[in-house]
Each structure stands twice: as C-alpha cells, then as structure tokens.
Amino acid sequence: MTSDGTSTAPDRFWSHVVKGPNRSDCWIWTGAIGDDGYGRFWLPQPDGGQRAMRPQRWLYEHLTGVALLPDVxxxxxxxVPLCVHVDVDEAVxxxxxGTHRGNMLERVRRGRHRNEWTTLRTSGLPRSERVRLSRELREAFREHGWDAAAVRACRTGIASDTPTLW
Ligand SMILES: [Zn+2]
Known part of the structure; x- marks a missing residue:
C-alpha cells in the first residue's frame, strides 16, 4: 500500500497470482484475460488513463529491470498461456x-527449459479454444487455489475429470 491508500503495482500483481507448491510449478494469473487467452494487467498511467500489459511481460521487466522491445x-x-512464472534464472x-518461437522450441527440446509442465500442446489450439481453456483454468484457481489437475487439463485440452493418459 502507498501512503494515499492505493495498492502498488506489485501488490496488485501478486494478488492475481496463484503459485504452485513446487519450485518448478506454474504461477497462474487469475486477473483479467484478453480475447487471445492471455492475461491482462492494467496499469494506471500518469495521464489518468490505464494501459493493459501482458502480466508475464510486466513481471519479466519488473524482476530483470530489462524493458522488452515491442518485437521481442x-x-x-x-x-500454459496464463503462466507468469518468470525467474532471473533461465533454467527455472x-x-x-525470443523473437521466434522456434528458438524456444529448440531450447525446450534440448532440455534447458523442460519441466513437468512442458507439453507444447496449447500453442496449436485455435484462439477460441485457448480463451476457453484460460477462462476455465482461471475459474478453477479462483475457486480452489492451486489446482494441478486444472493445469494438466489446460495443457492437454481435455476436461479435468478425464483420467490422464500418461
Ligand atoms: Zn508455467
């Protein structure tokens, strides 16, 4: 809180995030979601207006002090489109x-960013499906807090009551 009683940007940011219990778990954004299925973090501007940022971009810039160029x-x-798990340690x-998704896929294949959540499935989904999955995931987290089954369902695009196949 600031002295005038308004919440600071980091306070507001973390109030919208649910972290998994393990270091490698996703951190799920439960705030606003745009029509692309990704989160939106609204930031007040000096002119009194508001600007929406993708929350993962805000956190990256906040933690690293590096301003991302628009084309990066x-x-x-x-x-997991709603995941905002940014760490200054690239292995975590x-x-x-990156400017090209292929670079990232290559790194994932080499194991550098691989963790238990890596499946590379939602990227191939139509936008409407991604929005639906993101909203479902957000509702699950708002209701129950951390929900590993809901994250799994988002990753695979199957209902969370369907048994996992692997
Ligand atoms: Zn994640």
Missing part, C-alpha cells in the same frame, strides 16, 4: 524472451 516476445516453455523460468 516472451515465450512460454510450459505452454517458464518464460524467456
């Missing part, structure tokens, strides 16, 4: 900057 993408290794971070 922040790519998910875990393939679920997100890494």
């Amino acid at each position: 993408l922040l790519l998910h290794a875990c393939d 971070s679920h997100l890494a900057p």
Whole structure:
C-alpha cells in the first residue's frame, strides 16, 4: 500500500497470482484475460488513463529491470498461456524472451527449459479454444487455489475429470 491508500503495482500483481507448491510449478494469473487467452494487467498511467500489459511481460521487466522491445516476445516453455512464472534464472523460468518461437522450441527440446509442465500442446489450439481453456483454468484457481489437475487439463485440452493418459 502507498501512503494515499492505493495498492502498488506489485501488490496488485501478486494478488492475481496463484503459485504452485513446487519450485518448478506454474504461477497462474487469475486477473483479467484478453480475447487471445492471455492475461491482462492494467496499469494506471500518469495521464489518468490505464494501459493493459501482458502480466508475464510486466513481471519479466519488473524482476530483470530489462524493458522488452515491442518485437521481442516472451515465450512460454510450459505452454500454459496464463503462466507468469518468470525467474532471473533461465533454467527455472517458464518464460524467456525470443523473437521466434522456434528458438524456444529448440531450447525446450534440448532440455534447458523442460519441466513437468512442458507439453507444447496449447500453442496449436485455435484462439477460441485457448480463451476457453484460460477462462476455465482461471475459474478453477479462483475457486480452489492451486489446482494441478486444472493445469494438466489446460495443457492437454481435455476436461479435468478425464483420467490422464500418461
Ligand atoms: Zn508455467
């Protein structure tokens, strides 16, 4: 909280995030979701307006102090669009900057960003499906807190009551 009683940006950010219990788990954004299935973090601007950022980009810039150029993408290794698990340690971070998704896929294949959540499935989904899965995941987390089954369902695009096949 600031002295005038308003929440700071980091306070507001973390109030929308549910972290998994393990170091390698995803951190799920439970705030606003855009029509692309990715999160939106609204930041007040000096002119009194608000600007929406992807929350993972905000956290990356907040933690690293590096401002990402507009054409630099922040790519998910875990393939959970709502995941905001950024770490300055690239071996831990679920997100890494890149200008081409192929670079990231190559790194994942080599094991550098691989963790238990890596499946690379949601990226191939149509946008409408990704939005649906993101909203479902958010509702599950808002209701129950950390929900590994819901993350698994998001990764695979199957309902969370369906037994996992591997
Ligand atoms: Zn993740």
